[in-house]
Amino acid sequence: xxxxxxxxxxxxxxxxxxxxxxxEGLKETPQRIARMYQEIFAGMTQNASQPLxxxxxxxxxxxxxxxxxQFYSTCEHHLLPFYGKAHVAYIPQGKVAGLSxxxxxxxxxxxxxxxxxxxxxxxxxxxxxxxxxKGAMVMLEAEHMCMTMRGIKKPGSRTITYAARGVFEKDTxxxxxxxxxxKL
Numbered sequence: 001x002x003x004x005x006x007x008x009x010x011x012x013x014x015x016x017x018x019x020x021x022x023x024e025g026l027k028e029t030p031q032r033i034a035r036m037y038q039e040i041f042a043g044m045t046q047n048a049s050q051p052l053x054x055x056x057x058x059x060x061x062x063x064x065x066x067x068x069x070q071f072y073s074t075c076e077h078h079l080l081p082f083y084g085k086a087h088v089a090y091i092p093q094g095k096v097a098g099l100s101x102x103x104x105x106x107x108x109x110x111x112x113x114x115x116x117x118x119x120x121x122x123x124x125x126x127x128x129x130x131x132x133x134k135g136a137m138v139m140l141e142a143e144h145m146c147m148t149m150r151g152i153k154k155p156g157s158r159t160i161t162y163a164a165r166g167v168f169e170k171d172t173x174x175x176x177x178x179x180x181x182x183k184l
Contacts, residue, residue: 001034001037001038001041001044003034003038006030006033006034006037007030007031007033007034008030010029010030010033010034011030014026014029014030039111040072040074040111041074041111041112041113042111043107043108043109043110043111043112044111044112046108046111047108048105048108048109048122048123048126048129048130049126049129049130051097051100051101051104051105051108052097052101052105052126052127052130052131053130054097054098054101055095055096055097055131056095056096056097056098057094057095058092058094058095058096060092060096061091061092061093061134062091063089063090063091063174063177063178063181064089064090064091064092064096065087065088065089065178065181065182066087066088066089066099066102066103067085067087067088067181067182068085068087069085069086069087069088069102069103069106070083070084070085071083071084071085071086071106071107071110071140071142072110073109073110073111073112073114073116073119073142074112074113074114075113075114075115075144075145075146076113076114076115077115077146078145078146078150079113080144080145080146080149080150081145082114082116082142082143082144082145082146082159083142083143084140084141084142084143084158085140085141085142086106086123086138086139086140087138087139087140087141087178087182088102088105088106088123088127088136088137088138089136089137089138089168089178089181090127090131090133090134090135090136090137091133091134091135091136091166091167091168091174092131092133092134093131093132093133093134094132095131095132096131097130097131102127105123105126105127106123109122109123109126116140116142116144116159116161117161119140120138120139120140120161120162120163121138121163123138123163124136124137124138124163124164124165125163125165127165128165128166133166134166134167135164135165135166135167135168135169135171135174136163136164136165136166136168137162137163137164137165137168137175137178138162138163139160139161139162139178139179139182140159140160140161140162141158141159141160142158142159143155143156143157143158143159144159147159
């Protein structure tokens, strides 16, 4: 990341809204924002192959679900946060990933300028690519600050997206099982 460009951009933004970037409370804001962006956009330099490459052999071939994985992301349209829970499932085919690796995969895709719909698909596709399961299903539930603090101003509204791959695409009973397990 180009820290100097971020700091200059923040200074210009502050001037653009009529603020004085040299006043006491704002003097260090450009540096703080640059450090924050390095953290909240860390997924830009990460790849899901890293956490999903650590697998274990298994004979288990039934549904694995990690649910209620908290995430925070940034809407690429307004650069405002959206946050919520991810539910990630797959049907193993000879290997499983450690459960923390599923949460790490969610984090990698959340820590980028993002669309919820794209993030949902990226997580499902990463599972299919790196774990080669029989199928994968991902559901995200999120509240978008671009919907709650500006525009339509509807706090508490949630957007739900899901992506089904492999056996989840055609097997409605399996899909229903996923949704039932998420509700538990």
